Amino acid sequence: MSTAHDVLFRTLADPTRRALFERLCREGEKTVGALTARAGVSQPVVSKHLGILKQAGLVRDRHEGRHTHYSAQLGALTPLVDWTSQMAGFWQSRFDDLEDLLRRMDQ
Amino acid sequence: MSTAHDVLFRTLADPTRRALFERLCREGEKTVGALTARAGVSQPVVSKHLGILKQAGLVRDRHEGRHTHYSAQLGALTPLVDWTSQMAGFWQSRFDDLEDLLRRMDQ
DNA sequence: CTAACACATACCCCAATGGCTATACGATAA
DNA sequence: TTATCGTATAGCCATTGGGGTATGTGTTAG
Numbered sequence A, B: 001m002s003t004a005h006d007v008l009f010r011t012l013a014d015p016t017r018r019a020l021f022e023r024l025c026r027e028g029e030k031t032v033g034a035l036t037a038r039a040g041v042s043q044p045v046v047s048k049h050l051g052i053l054k055q056a057g058l059v060r061d062r063h064e065g066r067h068t069h070y071s072a073q074l075g076a077l078t079p080l081v082d083w084t085s086q087m088a089g090f091w092q093s094r095f096d097d098l099e100d101l102l103r104r105m106d107q
Numbered sequence C: 001c002t003a004a005c006a007c008a009t010a011c012c013c014c015a016a017t018g019g020c021t022a023t024a025c026g027a028t029a030a
Numbered sequence D: 001t002t003a004t005c006g007t008a009t010a011g012c013c014a015t016t017g018g019g020g021t022a023t024g025t026g027t028t029a030g
Helices: A005-012 A015-027 A032-037 A043-055 A074-106 B004-011 B015-027 B031-036 B043-055 B076-107
Strands: A057-062 A067-072 B059-064 B067-072
Touching: A005 A015, A005 A043, A005 A074, A005 B004, A005 B015, A015 A032, A015 A067, A015 B004, A015 B076, A032 A043, A032 A067, A043 A057, A043 A067, A067 A074, A074 B015, A074 B076, B004 B015, B004 B043, B004 B076, B015 B031, B015 B043, B015 B067, B031 B067, B043 B059, B043 B067, B059 B076
Parallel strands: none
Antiparallel strands: A057 A067, B059 B067
């Protein structure tokens, strides 16, 4: 089974790929050429990473003539936020249990 | 350069490792043996993953006789939350810029 | 129609990494 | 002290995956 946050963590684990996503978040829509210019890797590598980001739902592409524009899809980060708050929730409830225990012991 | 969220994404990208961390969040402190029992991998592999989680600051270990107890360090997730809200922030501010532009064009 | 362009795909290479078994090491039990 | 137990480390192997170059495909310019 491959859960949503599984895909997100895997996809965002690579620095080059994450840098591409960050640029799209900061600077908005960009063409492959513009992204390649400052990516530090070759154009085919950029295209491959963008493909992986797209599969993860993190980016969208829009074709315009012979250019392809990519943009960040921020909503795709939701499962990541959910996972994080779920972990925090488990931790909190165990803390609450401890508090309960201490309170009962106090009586 | 290896930023904090860089380490976190890399560390949490592996399913086995993330499962260990999740169990520690859900069920609290556990020994290596207890974790190995349901991990689906060998004890040395569990130990290795726990070592990586520890390096990332995601878990703590406590030695008690010949047992080692591991527990989740939830605070270590903070850089992940920060990164996410930073990305959301960039997206939001670009949206605000667009709103400003449209408002000025409207006059 | 042809050439140049923007991007995607195919293919190969190599380093990183996750899994294993064997073993070392510290602590306890006998 | 010796045997056993719990965990960590060492060494090995197979796979994954990120990087490159070469080339395919569709589009616009001349």
